[in-house]
Amino acid sequence: MPTLICDCNKTMPLDPQALGSALNEELKLHSTLCRREAGSFQQAIKGSGDVVVACTQEKRLFAEVAEQTEGAVAPIRFVNIRETGGWSRDAKGAMPKLAALLAMAKLPEPEPVPTVTYKSAGRLLIVGALEDAERMAAVVGDVLDVTIFSRGGSGAQERRWPVVGGRIDGITGWFGAFKLTWLKDNPIDLDLCTRCNACLAACPEDAIGFDYQVDAAACKSHRACVKVCDVGAIDFTREPVAHTDDFDLVLDLRQQPAFVQHAPPQGYFHLPGGRDALDTLLKLREMVGEFEKPKFFTYTQKLCAHSRNEKAGCTACIDICSAEAISSDKHRQQVKVNPHLCVGCGACTTVCPTGALGYGYPQTPEQGRKIRTLLSTYARAGGAKPVLLLHSQERGQVLVEELGRAARVGAAQGVPANVLPMALWHTASTGIDLWLTAVASGAGHVAVLSAGDEAPQYMDALRAQMAIAQALLNGLGYEGSHFSLFTAKHPTDLDQELKLLAARGGATPVAPAKFAVARDKRATLDLAIDHLVEQAKAKPASIALPAGSPFGAVAVDKDKCTLCLSCVSACPASALQDNPQLPQLRFIESNCVQCGLCVGTCPEKAMSLEPRFLVAPERRQPRVLNETKPYGCVRCGKPFGTLKAVEAMIGKLAGHAMFQGAALERLKMCGDCRVVDIYTASDERKITDA
Structure with a gap:
């Protein structure tokens, strides 16, 4: 896979020999690859193998040149080495990092994953004051089928869009499948109303506005409006009628949104009063047709520790989901994930102790391969004290690039030479398994960058996971700080944080790990921890861990325990076992995920959890917790x-x-x-x- 590097008009001190040596490839340095040297690009893409172009600035131009190139054109991959290090103040020492970024770009594309389909016919519901709703409808009405649910205000006399009114009981659903339930309790039938305004002029209490809704609190039952309405649109004796209507999209202009969760359903937009609506209206115009997104999660029921025998155990995924896409199905002893509501943050997979919920796009082994490639190439190129910076591929990537541009003009230091940025779909999608894998593979520090738009519970969960991972490393004698979570909303904030990060870094194993990350979360944790234990300076019998740890023991009060073994049938991880030959309760500590189902199931209240990590190999062997004659x-x-x-x-x-x-x-x-x-x-x- 050929690699094309360009120093962008000699603004980056690139060393083609050092980069090529790390990549086992002979590299030629270009300075104007997107201009005078475009012929070299055209020559490189004539073939079937992928080509890596170390430039994202002119990605669109390169794509246009490729279309104009005769003959077979190879697939092109683009990677940013300019803002991520080539423009930093210590860019001359950044060759190991740039080589690592180029090596990561050469990895195979992620495997295809199942998709989730949305279908939209363009049926748009706008809820809000009539004049605001009509203003929004005027921008999208030529593309979308608009219905307005009037919530006060005054509108145009001309009937341009269907307008309904009443009491909204609820808006549920998602893109392409929203359902509005409402009660038609307005005495004025807006379908019959001709907007002649005779009722407004006749009402002595001014109880009727230009939205043609009757204010029941102001109305004194004079019924003058009924007398002047010759079309029969007003009837105070009409019984309220419940209605249900379907829509593909919802634009909510009310102050209070219909969905209060941090991540509302796709296709729902909340713009109080219609402020700053241009971007949203442009998006709405494009949301007609059939759309697909990856199915971001995988679920293995047999690993789930949520429920057994109608007893609730682990609810970590339900508690953390900011989209309210996960619910409990105790009857089937599992959780349910609505793929249409899932936004792909991956927080549920991060906090899941068993790996029952796994991240599906990209899959964990692919993320692990990226981390291992980054760190191994960096080390092979002579890099030292690597810091892995995990950030989102949207706002986080923008911040990194803005910082790089600021560094180019001397307004910032830029991304330090030992800080290796890696983009994620969402910052909450990695957890203790990949972080410990990174440390086992040589990373002195793993930092997660929040751009300030993540759900608060995500930040709490990441900090809790980091505390567990740090306690493990401290217990094994790995000195220093290995994990951090910080928020930066501006390049200046990011620059200050990265200056501190560059100097951080805890101890790492003498020999970096080389194992491949498994799909199974517990298997990856076992591989990472086993390597860290093998290389550790300290090997205590056990390490105390914070509450909520996925590792630990179960304590049994032998005076209370009757060995009914109900806990054995409740344990989803086979950590608690019986002995067919003898009345014994046995325990395999490495299997325990601390879900608490055994504690909740025990009729004698004889069990309790003890979060810890047993370092000795005996953690994988069954031991007797209680026995009797x-x-x-x-x-x-x-x-x-x-x-x-x-x-x-x-x-x-x-x-x-x-x-x-x-x-x-x-x-x-x-x-x-x-x-x-x-x-x-x-x-x-x-x-x-x-």
Whole structure:
């Protein structure tokens, strides 16, 4: 895969030999690849293999040149090395980073993933004051089928769009499938009304406005309006009628939005009073037809720790979802994710302790491959103390590029030479598994950049995950700070933060890890932690972790536990197990995800969680939490329960009227002997009666 580099009119101190050595490729340095040296670009793209062009400034121009090039044209990939380091103050020392960015651009394209389809016929509902709604409708009405739900104000006399009014009970749904439920309780039928305004002139209380709604609080029942309306549009005796209407798009001009979640459904736009509407109106004009987006998540029910036996356990994904796309289905013992509401933030996958919810676009192994390629190429090129900067591919990318331009004119330092930026679909889409993988692979620090538009619960969750990861590293003796989350809304803020980041960096393993990131979150965590443990300076027996950790033990109060084993059937991770041969409760700590289902299920309230990480290899071996003697059937001697459980049962039922005499004695028998005893007693009664 050939690589074309350009120093952008000699504004970047690029070293083609150093870059080529790191990439195992001979590179030629260009200065005007998009102008006088465009022939070199045309020559390089004549073929079937992909071509990497280290320029995003003239991406559109290169695409046009490619269209005009005769012969087979290879696929082209573009990568920004200018604003991400080539224009920084320490650009001369940034060759290892630039080589790493070029190497990452050469990775295979992400595998195709399932898609979610939206279909829109352009049915737009505008809710708001009539004059504001009509102003918005005038801009999009030639493309969209507009209906206005009037919420006061005054509009034009000309009936240009359907106008309805009443009481809104709810707006639900998503792009292409919104549902408006409303009550038609206005005495004036807007379909019959001719806007003659006779009712407005006749009303002595001014209870009717130019939106043709009757203010019930002001109306004194003179009914002068009814007398002057010759078309019969006004009827105060009309019963309110419930209506349901379907729309593809919603433009909400009210002060209070219909959707209060941080990430409203796609196709819904909230613009109070219609302020700053141009961009939104332009988007609306384009939202007719069939659209697709990636299905951002994968779900494996058997791994889910949400519910067992109608008991709720882990609700991390439901609690964090800013789009309210995840709900509980306790009947099916799982969570449900609405793909049409999902916005792809990935926060649910970050906080999921089991990996039941996985990030689907791009998939975790592909993200891991990018991280490993960045760090390994950087190290091979002679880079030291790498800091991995994770940012969103939209606002975060814009901030990085704005910082680079500021550095070019001396207004900022720019992205430091040891800071490796990596764009994500959303900053909440990576978590402890990939962060620890990065540290195991040689990153001294992993920083997540928030552009200030993320949901507050995302920031809380990322900080909590970082605290867990840092506690693990500190417990293993890796000194220093390895993780940080910061917010920057302006290039100046970002510049100050990156100056601090460049000097940070905790200890890393002597030998970087080389494992491939797995699709299974727990498998990746095991690989990363095993490598960190192997290279650690300190190896304590266990490491205490903050609450909410996906690792830990279960403590059992043996005085309370009757070994009923209800916890075993509730455990989704097979961390709690029985012993078919003996009355034992066994535990495999490496399997435990600290979901709490066992605690919620235990009828004796004998269990509690202990967040920690057991460093010793015994964490993967079963150990006995509680055991007792078996209880043998008083009739045949066969064990059928535990001594403690049967004695507890007898003690609780001994005073019950139904368990007296022989019935109480049968509680001490196994199931087979109990049946035999019942029938034997029945036969004896028949003989006696005869």
